[in-house]
Amino acid sequence: MNRRVESNHGLAYAIHWADKLSLPVLFYEGLTFDYQYANDRMHTFLLEGVTETEKRLKKLGVGYAFYLRRDKGSPNDIFYRLVADAALIVTDDYPTFIAAAHNAAVPGKVTIPYYVVESSCVAPPSLIPDRQYAAYAIRPKINKLMAEHMKPLVMKAPKRKWDRPKPDFHVVVDSVPKLVASCSIDHSVPPSTTFRGGRLAVESHLKLFLESKLRRYANERNSPSSHATSDMSPYLHFGHISGLELALAVQEYADEHKLMSAEYLEELIVRRELAFNFARTSPKLDSLDILHEWVRNTLAKHDGDERPYLYTRDEFEQAETHDALWNATQKEMLLRGKIHGYYRMYWGKKIIEWSESHRDALATMIYLHDRYALDGRDPNTYTNILWCFGLHDRPWTERPIFGMIRYMGLEGMKRKTNVDGYLKEIGYLERTGKDPFTETQAC
Template sequence: MRTLNDAPVRDGAEYVLYWAQMNRRVDSNHALAWAIQRADELRLPVLYYEGLTCTYKEANDRLHTFILEGAPETERRLARLGIGYCFYLRRRRDDPNDVFYRLAERAACVVTDDYPTFIAAVHNESVPGKIRVSFQAVDSSCVVPMNALEKREYAAYTIRPKITKMLPDCLEPCVVRKPARAWGGTTPEWHLSVGAGDIPALVASCQIDHSVPPSISYTGGRLAAEKLLKHFLEKNLRRYARERNEPTAHATSDMSPYLHFGQISSLEIALAASAYAKEHDLIASEFLEELIVRRELAFNYARHVEHPDSLCNLPDWAKATLRKHAADARSPCYTTRQFEHAETHDALWNACQTEMLLRGKIHGYYRMYWGKKIIEWSRTCQDALETMIFIHDRYALDGRDPNTYTNILWCFGLHDRPWQERPIFGMIRYMNLAGMKRKTGVDAYLREIAHLQQTGEDPFRVH
């Protein structure tokens, strides 16, 4: 927990306000649990505030739909706990933009999510000084809190022993209990009670980009996250280590959209995977390595650098080798628009981008190839970086995340080592189509993506 201003707790307040910026869930939410603890100490109820505005960068139907799909179950679970709820949908730019501040004026204190990127990082810098009550941020995105690591780690091998040492104390369930005082106040006037059947019309009413449709593969919300986790444990965990890098095997968890929007926690997933593996005599270590060590390396990076999306954060050897090869000839060379619309000469790359356009994410192994080729086919490394970020901002359900920036910059050498020198890449790791054909079922993947294009339906969607 970090206290981000020196304002006091307000006397005579009506509630403790929890602002769900990134962890849009009730269960296993350390920030909400902390808000409840504070409320009990002050003998007050809790009000849970969640907003969705039309003005965030690349706001579109896909992202709006995924967030709205989570609201009905959030409201149901909060009601069972006796916690008040205010979901504010700011549909148009001339709608009020100060609802949070109005709610904070009646709060004893504010608790929110500690998060190192996207809107939450900006808000947690700018908002605390503007309100007159205590403002605290709690990390409920990591298993080992990112603030427990006091400096930037430069690779998995340096962060792994530190996380491993702290893990036994952190790998404990977070139970969100009922507050001692149930919510009995009037529902805030800005609250929108979202019904599942209302979502298409609500999205259509918003002043956002309507050219990016919802994902054909992922439905947002807590119930969908729980169902997908159950599917992974029962169908995929036993084969994860063996088949995770084969995209057409569908052996990964696909939890990244739900983790990004906080509809499920990495702690819950880790506990569930560990328990299931123990019960069924399986080994979950490789999955937990990705979920905890690799993911939290990304959060550590984002917490300890000023601009997580900048090439200036690359290791010195990577910056030096890219500068050395900056003038190397690039042929072909594509524009951002050509990349966006999957208009390259490479059928595998086009299929990867098409997967992003339709599903809202690319399989992790092919996303590495996708990124490496953008570097190879862009005028400059900065152009390549901006293309990758733009596509993720616009289409990815797991974009604008610490893992997004870390995975993109990995393509340029972050958290990697020098390799054999070659044109354009210098000593940055290189990936090519021959390697993909040798290691994965490229033809099967091309057929799968063609089916998605032709039918608009995903046969691997978990219902």
């Protein structure tokens, strides 16, 4: 999950052990064709990061091997071949998607030590082991840990440099489109119109955010047409940057330029790490049964209420509802691979309102994220989808379909945001494939 060289606690820990054992370190990255909804968008983003990772590892003196399992015919035992020649394994501690399944299954199949290291959050999630009720509960706990953990991690080179030839399975990423086309995956989901993967891409997004958006973030983050948010979530998800590095960069830039950083750090640290806490402490993430009792009761009472509009999953997917704003948010997902945070809440709330049942709504939201969102399959994905169903929130006035969970309506969006501006921008993106969120004066 942490596909980077900088600020990587797992890699630092591997180097620490390698020095103790007088061994070199190999950084192994694999990409398979058979995870659910594997498609051109996810493969492209991931492959775009590979060459730069390799370059930076070489500079550090760490070996690199990349394996692309293209189809059923390709070997499926590469990891175990490497393990046969290794003293120990260090990998990422991560609560969702393939990493969580690997970490549950692999240690039982190897005979060497298997360490999992957390490097996604600022406050290590294992230090807050109990499920937290809401942001107000986790905030003071995180704040207590900040003094010790909000410090840069300097990557030290291993004493023994990697000097062996590349393993025979290693794949050189010379042409990303060609490699993607050679994989037996879903080719109907194209790469994002906007986001290129990898360290160089995230460094340039970060620079843009610090220099032209951070000063507006506190006041304009809930106004999609202001383009004041950081667009860091795909890079955080694929580990091209760590939460710690990002938090330090924002804090440092804000201090130096006398800007406000608290609002950004609240989202990046408190809200994001609340999601990691939820993902780590919940037995399932795709079920309404894990919500608090008041939520389950109120949803059960209103699940049978008549819906003003009813759409199938396919109609949602194709952005074919009566609501131009909702359709535009879905198009943002289809084209860019994420939705602006403020409209994403509206997107979720309307799927609840226009689906046959609450369970159908949940399944639709998870499906659309897993298939299209570059920041999907993340602790933030499942936690925030469940937030639409009342998780980490408080009871509101009772109303049809929603019961006492929070409602969001089009009138509120029109009052608080520039809906017409956003519709124009998404229209432009759809027509031209150029992204007005990252271009200046595009429209």
